[in-house]
Amino acid sequence: MKTFFAFLVSLLLVQNAVAAQQSCNNLQPDLWVEAQYAINGSTIVIQNQRVHLIGLYAPQKERTYKFHTPGEPLAKQSQNHLNTLLANHDLKIGIVYDTTKMNKNRVQQAHAFFEDGTSLNAEMIRSGFAINRVQNDNVRYSKCYFAAEKEARDNNYQLWDQLKKNPQSHFPLVKSSEVYAEDQGFRIVQGEVKEVLKSSTYYLINFDTTGIRIPKKAWDKFDYAKLQALQGKIIEVRGYNYLYKGNMFMVVEHPYAFNVFNPLNNSN
Structure with a gap:
Protein backbone atom coordinates (compact mmCIF):
# COMPACT_ATOMS: atom_id res chain seq x y z
CA MET A 1 0.00 0.00 0.00
CA LYS A 2 2.83 2.39 0.89
CA THR A 3 4.56 1.59 -2.39
CA PHE A 4 1.40 2.35 -4.36
CA PHE A 5 0.89 5.61 -2.46
CA ALA A 6 4.49 6.61 -3.17
CA PHE A 7 3.89 5.83 -6.84
CA LEU A 8 0.82 8.06 -6.91
CA VAL A 9 2.71 10.90 -5.24
CA SER A 10 5.56 10.50 -7.73
CA LEU A 11 3.14 10.46 -10.66
CA LEU A 12 1.41 13.59 -9.38
CA LEU A 13 4.74 15.41 -9.05
CA VAL A 14 5.67 14.49 -12.62
CA GLN A 15 2.28 15.65 -13.92
CA ASN A 16 2.60 18.91 -12.00
CA ALA A 17 6.09 19.47 -13.41
CA VAL A 18 4.89 18.87 -16.98
CA ALA A 19 1.93 21.19 -16.47
CA ALA A 20 4.24 23.80 -14.98
CA GLN A 21 6.52 23.67 -18.00
CA GLN A 22 3.59 23.97 -20.39
CA SER A 23 2.30 26.99 -18.46
CA CYS A 24 5.50 28.82 -19.40
CA ASN A 25 4.77 29.05 -23.12
CA ASN A 26 3.70 32.37 -24.56
CA LEU A 27 3.07 33.05 -28.26
CA GLN A 28 1.72 36.58 -27.78
CA PRO A 29 4.27 38.62 -25.83
CA ASP A 30 3.93 42.34 -25.15
CA LEU A 31 6.44 43.18 -27.89
CA TRP A 32 9.04 41.62 -30.17
CA VAL A 33 12.60 42.90 -30.07
CA GLU A 34 16.07 42.04 -31.30
CA ALA A 35 18.52 41.24 -28.54
CA GLN A 36 22.14 42.31 -28.91
CA TYR A 37 24.11 40.09 -26.53
CA ALA A 38 24.25 38.75 -22.97
CA ILE A 39 26.53 40.42 -20.44
CA ASN A 40 26.09 37.54 -17.99
CA GLY A 41 23.82 34.53 -17.61
CA SER A 42 20.78 36.56 -16.57
CA THR A 43 21.11 39.94 -18.30
CA ILE A 44 20.85 40.83 -21.97
CA VAL A 45 21.30 44.09 -23.86
CA ILE A 46 18.43 45.36 -26.00
CA GLN A 47 18.67 48.71 -27.80
CA ASN A 48 21.77 49.46 -25.73
CA GLN A 49 19.79 49.01 -22.50
CA ARG A 50 20.25 46.24 -19.95
CA VAL A 51 17.30 43.89 -19.41
CA HIS A 52 17.35 41.43 -16.54
CA LEU A 53 15.57 38.12 -17.08
CA ILE A 54 12.97 37.63 -14.35
CA GLY A 55 13.27 34.58 -12.14
CA LEU A 56 16.99 34.02 -12.68
CA TYR A 57 20.12 34.15 -10.67
CA ALA A 58 23.12 33.27 -12.79
CA PRO A 59 26.67 32.97 -11.43
CA GLN A 60 28.55 36.25 -11.44
CA LYS A 61 31.97 36.90 -12.93
CA GLU A 62 34.83 38.25 -10.85
CA ARG A 63 34.70 41.98 -10.21
CA THR A 64 37.83 43.97 -9.49
CA TYR A 65 36.57 47.56 -9.45
CA LYS A 66 35.76 49.34 -6.15
CA PHE A 67 35.61 46.14 -4.08
CA HIS A 68 36.97 42.79 -5.17
CA THR A 69 34.21 40.22 -5.62
CA PRO A 70 35.34 36.66 -6.37
CA GLY A 71 33.82 35.00 -9.39
CA GLU A 72 31.23 32.24 -8.98
CA PRO A 73 31.41 28.79 -10.63
CA LEU A 74 30.52 28.57 -14.33
CA ALA A 75 29.90 32.32 -14.70
CA LYS A 76 31.50 32.60 -18.14
CA GLN A 77 29.88 29.36 -19.31
CA SER A 78 26.47 30.67 -18.20
CA GLN A 79 26.96 33.87 -20.22
CA ASN A 80 28.11 31.86 -23.23
CA HIS A 81 25.09 29.57 -23.02
CA LEU A 82 22.68 32.51 -22.96
CA ASN A 83 24.42 34.03 -25.98
CA THR A 84 24.17 30.68 -27.77
CA LEU A 85 20.45 30.41 -27.09
CA LEU A 86 19.93 33.91 -28.46
CA ALA A 87 22.06 33.21 -31.54
CA ASN A 88 20.21 29.97 -32.24
CA HIS A 89 16.99 31.98 -32.49
CA ASP A 90 18.41 34.83 -34.61
CA LEU A 91 18.42 37.13 -31.57
CA LYS A 92 14.63 37.59 -31.84
CA ILE A 93 12.72 37.43 -28.56
CA GLY A 94 9.31 38.37 -27.27
CA ILE A 95 9.15 40.41 -24.07
CA VAL A 96 6.54 39.97 -21.32
CA TYR A 97 6.48 42.34 -18.36
CA ASP A 98 5.30 41.47 -14.86
CA THR A 99 4.27 43.33 -11.69
CA THR A 100 7.47 45.35 -11.51
CA LYS A 101 8.88 46.55 -14.83
CA MET A 102 12.08 48.08 -13.42
CA ASN A 103 14.11 47.28 -10.33
CA LYS A 104 15.51 49.81 -7.87
CA ASN A 105 18.54 50.29 -10.11
CA ARG A 106 16.31 51.23 -13.06
CA VAL A 107 17.12 48.02 -14.93
CA GLN A 108 14.22 46.57 -16.91
CA GLN A 109 12.82 43.22 -15.73
CA ALA A 110 11.28 40.87 -18.27
CA HIS A 111 10.24 37.36 -19.20
CA ALA A 112 11.53 36.46 -22.66
CA PHE A 113 10.19 33.99 -25.23
CA PHE A 114 11.24 32.66 -28.59
CA GLU A 115 8.93 32.58 -31.61
CA ASP A 116 7.88 28.98 -30.90
CA GLY A 117 6.62 30.09 -27.47
CA THR A 118 9.52 28.61 -25.51
CA SER A 119 10.61 30.53 -22.44
CA LEU A 120 14.21 31.75 -22.59
CA ASN A 121 14.19 32.23 -18.81
CA ALA A 122 13.08 28.66 -18.20
CA GLU A 123 15.63 27.30 -20.67
CA MET A 124 18.46 28.99 -18.78
CA ILE A 125 17.29 27.47 -15.51
CA ARG A 126 16.60 24.06 -17.06
CA SER A 127 20.10 23.99 -18.51
CA GLY A 128 21.52 24.27 -15.01
CA PHE A 129 23.39 27.48 -15.82
CA ALA A 130 21.05 29.52 -13.59
CA ILE A 131 18.79 29.00 -10.59
CA ASN A 132 15.41 30.42 -9.74
CA ARG A 133 15.11 33.71 -7.91
CA VAL A 134 11.99 35.66 -6.93
CA GLN A 135 12.21 39.45 -6.98
CA ASN A 136 9.81 42.37 -6.81
CA ASP A 137 6.70 40.12 -6.73
CA ASN A 138 7.36 39.09 -10.34
CA VAL A 139 5.93 35.59 -10.01
CA ARG A 140 3.87 35.18 -13.19
CA TYR A 141 5.83 32.12 -14.38
CA SER A 142 7.28 31.00 -11.05
CA LYS A 143 5.78 27.52 -11.15
CA CYS A 144 7.40 26.90 -14.52
CA TYR A 145 10.76 28.22 -13.35
CA PHE A 146 10.75 26.09 -10.22
CA ALA A 147 9.88 23.05 -12.36
CA ALA A 148 12.80 23.87 -14.65
CA GLU A 149 15.14 24.12 -11.68
CA LYS A 150 13.88 20.80 -10.30
CA GLU A 151 14.67 19.14 -13.64
CA ALA A 152 18.20 20.57 -13.66
CA ARG A 153 18.79 19.64 -10.04
CA ASP A 154 17.39 16.11 -10.36
CA ASN A 155 19.65 15.48 -13.37
CA ASN A 156 22.75 17.21 -11.97
CA TYR A 157 23.03 19.67 -14.83
CA GLN A 158 25.88 22.20 -14.80
CA LEU A 159 25.81 24.16 -11.50
CA TRP A 160 24.30 21.16 -9.74
CA ASP A 161 26.95 18.88 -11.18
CA GLN A 162 29.76 21.18 -10.15
CA LEU A 163 28.30 21.38 -6.62
CA LYS A 164 28.17 17.59 -6.44
CA LYS A 165 31.80 17.34 -7.56
CA ASN A 166 32.95 20.37 -5.53
CA PRO A 167 30.79 20.56 -2.39
CA GLN A 168 33.32 22.94 -0.86
CA SER A 169 32.24 25.57 -3.42
Missing part, protein backbone atom coordinates in the same frame (compact mmCIF):
# COMPACT_ATOMS: atom_id res chain seq x y z
CA HIS A 170 29.03 26.09 -1.42
CA PHE A 171 27.35 27.26 -4.63
CA PRO A 172 24.52 27.40 -5.41
CA LEU A 173 23.60 25.60 -2.16
CA VAL A 174 25.26 25.51 1.23
CA LYS A 175 24.28 23.78 4.46
CA SER A 176 23.75 26.22 7.29
CA SER A 177 26.04 24.18 9.53
CA GLU A 178 28.86 24.67 7.01
CA VAL A 179 28.44 28.38 6.25
CA TYR A 180 31.63 30.44 6.26
CA ALA A 181 32.18 34.19 6.11
CA GLU A 182 33.13 33.75 2.44
CA ASP A 183 29.63 32.45 1.65
CA GLN A 184 28.17 35.91 1.22
CA GLY A 185 26.09 36.49 -1.89
CA PHE A 186 23.13 34.71 -3.42
CA ARG A 187 22.73 31.21 -2.00
CA ILE A 188 20.24 28.50 -1.25
CA VAL A 189 20.81 27.78 2.45
CA GLN A 190 19.70 24.41 3.80
CA GLY A 191 19.30 23.73 7.50
CA GLU A 192 17.14 22.82 10.46
CA VAL A 193 14.95 25.58 11.84
CA LYS A 194 15.98 26.02 15.45
CA GLU A 195 13.51 28.73 16.41
CA VAL A 196 10.85 31.03 14.98
CA LEU A 197 10.36 34.40 16.66
CA LYS A 198 8.65 37.70 16.05
CA SER A 199 10.01 41.15 16.85
CA SER A 200 8.48 44.55 16.24
CA THR A 201 10.15 44.75 12.83
CA TYR A 202 10.89 41.19 11.67
CA TYR A 203 9.77 37.60 11.61
CA LEU A 204 12.90 35.70 12.63
CA ILE A 205 13.62 32.16 11.44
CA ASN A 206 16.91 30.95 12.84
CA PHE A 207 19.10 28.10 11.66
CA ASP A 208 22.18 27.16 13.69
CA THR A 209 24.38 29.72 11.92
CA THR A 210 22.09 31.75 9.68
CA GLY A 211 19.24 34.07 10.56
CA ILE A 212 16.42 34.51 8.06
CA ARG A 213 14.66 37.85 8.42
CA ILE A 214 11.27 38.79 6.97
CA PRO A 215 10.70 42.56 7.26
CA LYS A 216 7.38 43.90 8.46
CA LYS A 217 6.55 45.36 5.05
CA ALA A 218 6.33 41.76 3.72
CA TRP A 219 4.30 40.23 6.57
CA ASP A 220 1.05 40.36 4.61
CA LYS A 221 2.45 37.72 2.24
CA PHE A 222 3.24 35.23 5.01
CA ASP A 223 1.22 33.11 7.42
CA TYR A 224 3.06 33.33 10.73
CA ALA A 225 1.46 30.12 11.98
CA LYS A 226 2.98 28.28 8.99
CA LEU A 227 6.35 29.80 9.77
CA GLN A 228 6.07 28.61 13.38
CA ALA A 229 5.27 25.11 12.11
CA LEU A 230 8.70 25.01 10.44
CA GLN A 231 10.50 24.72 13.76
CA GLY A 232 12.48 21.48 13.89
CA LYS A 233 12.17 20.89 10.14
CA ILE A 234 14.97 20.90 7.57
CA ILE A 235 14.18 23.46 4.88
CA GLU A 236 15.86 25.54 2.19
CA VAL A 237 15.72 29.31 1.86
CA ARG A 238 17.20 31.32 -1.01
CA GLY A 239 18.38 34.89 -1.07
CA TYR A 240 21.43 37.06 -0.40
CA ASN A 241 23.65 36.04 2.50
CA TYR A 242 25.37 38.91 4.26
CA LEU A 243 27.68 38.98 7.24
CA TYR A 244 26.83 41.28 10.14
CA LYS A 245 28.77 41.34 13.40
CA GLY A 246 30.14 37.89 12.77
CA ASN A 247 26.80 36.28 11.95
CA MET A 248 25.20 35.41 8.63
CA PHE A 249 21.78 36.81 7.75
CA MET A 250 19.38 36.71 4.84
CA VAL A 251 16.43 39.04 4.25
CA VAL A 252 13.55 37.58 2.22
CA GLU A 253 10.29 39.20 1.20
CA HIS A 254 8.35 36.45 -0.57
CA PRO A 255 7.19 32.97 0.54
CA TYR A 256 8.65 31.40 -2.60
CA ALA A 257 12.10 31.98 -1.08
CA PHE A 258 11.23 28.97 1.11
CA ASN A 259 11.25 25.62 -0.68
CA VAL A 260 8.28 24.44 1.41
CA PHE A 261 6.18 27.36 0.18
CA ASN A 262 7.15 27.51 -3.48
CA PRO A 263 4.41 26.73 -6.03
CA LEU A 264 5.68 23.21 -6.72
CA ASN A 265 5.97 22.08 -3.10
CA ASN A 266 3.13 24.00 -1.49
CA SER A 267 -0.03 21.90 -1.73
CA ASN A 268 -2.16 24.23 0.36
